[in-house]
Structure formats: C-alpha cells, structure tokens
Amino acid sequence: MLFDDSHRDTLYNIIFQRRDVRRDFLPTPIPDDIILRLLTAAHHAPSVGFMQPWDFIVIKDPSTRRKIKEGFxxxxxxxxxxxxxxxxxxxxxxxxxxxxxxxLGICITCDRSRTGDVVLGKTIKPEMDLYSAVCAVQNLWLAARAENLGMGWVSILDDDVLYNTLNIPRDLNIIGYFCIGYVEQFQNTPDLQQFGWQDRRPLKDAIHFETWNTK
Incomplete structure (x- = not known):
C-alpha cells in the first residue's frame, strides 16, 4: 500500500502534536472499543526477533489508582x-x-524470557527486548493522540509500587505506568518547555554526518 500526501501530513501532525499530558484530564470514561484500538496499535510495534515481549495491564479502578498515586x-x-x-x-x-x-491507567511490562533463551537479534545486544517494549509505548502514545486522548508517562514511581499493587510477577520488567484520558485542551508546547524547565534542543545540534561531530 502506498500512502498519499494527506496520510503523510496527518502522521507528522500527530507526531508534532503529541504531548506528555499530566494535567487537564476529564473524568469522561474511554469506551472499550477505543481502548482496544489503542492496545492493538501498541501490539503492532516492531520487536526484536518478533518476540513481542510486552503485556498491558489496564487499570480503571479508582482505589487501585489511589494506591499508585500514594507511591508517586x-x-x-x-x-x-x-x-x-x-x-x-x-x-x-x-x-x-x-x-x-x-x-485510565495502563502499565506495560516486558517479559525478557519470552520465546526462549536465544532470540534472533538479541545475541549481541540483549537489551533489544526492552527497546522493543518502548516501541509499543510510542505506538500507544501516537494512537492515543490520534484518538484525541492525552497520555502521560509516570516515571517518578518506584517499581515495587506497581509490582505489589498490580500483582506483577517479579520476573517481568516494568517499562512504565501511563495515564490516559480526554483532556480540556492540548498544550501548544510541552509543559517542561512552557514552564521553563528545559527548551527543545535544536535539531541541527543532534545531526552528525558520517562520523561524530561532523556537522
């Protein structure tokens, strides 16, 4: 399938309008069919050796979210x-x-033993399964934005809180906990840039040609 310019422009617009949302959430429930679409997008992320190491824990219960908030x-x-x-x-x-x-909260885990001890593509870089699970996060994030849902990654949280609260087996790695919901508005700029924590690094400073530091 070939995509036309409108598909291309829509994708770039979604990427540029994606935000790490931490505020302005509305209590409006997210329909189950939309949640399934989000998880389907996440499940179609690329993965090393096609091992698909992720699992998704869907959390709606306010008491569960309250325990996680206490950990935060x-x-x-x-x-x-x-x-x-x-x-x-x-x-x-x-x-x-x-x-x-x-x-809505979603916790994403990574089963590093899935598909066996030797995995195509992990033989030299064993951490590739973790990177694969993070690709699922990005798919989820972009799909959420396409559904006009805000999503935020809560990284200020001890893993033990999630292991204990969500009964996650200890042999799984926790990738992250994510807050998802409709919002009053999407911000034009990232919060940390807007409130003076950090500016966006110029793209030209991140690009090197042929070797490091060759601009």
Missing amino acids: LIANEVSADKFQGDRKSLYRTLKLEGIEEAP
Whole structure:
C-alpha cells in the first residue's frame, strides 16, 4: 500500500502534536472499543526477533489508582530533594502526573524470557527486548493522540509500587505506568518547555554526518 500526501501530513501532525499530558484530564470514561484500538496499535510495534515481549495491564479502578498515586507522592518527595535552589522550587510547582484524574491507567511490562533463551537479534545486544517494549509505548502514545486522548508517562514511581499493587510477577520488567484520558485542551508546547524547565534542543545540534561531530 502506498500512502498519499494527506496520510503523510496527518502522521507528522500527530507526531508534532503529541504531548506528555499530566494535567487537564476529564473524568469522561474511554469506551472499550477505543481502548482496544489503542492496545492493538501498541501490539503492532516492531520487536526484536518478533518476540513481542510486552503485556498491558489496564487499570480503571479508582482505589487501585489511589494506591499508585500514594507511591508517586513518596517518590516525588525523594526526587524533589535531588534538586537545589531555584531548580528545586520550580520542580515543586510542576504537575508531573494525572494518576487519579485520568480515568485510565495502563502499565506495560516486558517479559525478557519470552520465546526462549536465544532470540534472533538479541545475541549481541540483549537489551533489544526492552527497546522493543518502548516501541509499543510510542505506538500507544501516537494512537492515543490520534484518538484525541492525552497520555502521560509516570516515571517518578518506584517499581515495587506497581509490582505489589498490580500483582506483577517479579520476573517481568516494568517499562512504565501511563495515564490516559480526554483532556480540556492540548498544550501548544510541552509543559517542561512552557514552564521553563528545559527548551527543545535544536535539531541541527543532534545531526552528525558520517562520523561524530561532523556537522
């Protein structure tokens, strides 16, 4: 199948309009057919050796999300203390999760033993299964934006909170916990850029030709 210019432009627009959403979530439930579409998109991510190492835990129960929020609050205090001065003050003003506000949480795991001990493509770089699971995250994120849903990655969270709360087997790796929901509005710029934490790095500074530092 060949795509025309309208398909191309739509894809780029979705990529450029994707945001890590932590605020402005609405309580509106997400229909199950849309959740299934999101998970189908995530499940079609590329994976090393076609091992498809991911699993998806879908969380709607407010009491479960409340327990996860409690874990975030503890981790957030630990994280805040790692910064000093103005940086610490700014950190404390930032909204960094929407665990209870978003009506849906999804936890993504990685089974590094799936399909056996020797996996095509992992023989030299064994971490490729983790990268594959992160590709599923990106598919989920872009699909969510295409459905006009906000999605945020809650990385300020100890894995033990998710292992214990969600009864995840300890032999699985946790990739992340994600808040998903409809939002009041999508921001024009990323929150951390908007509130002065970090600017976007110029693309030209990230491109090298033939060898490192050849601009």
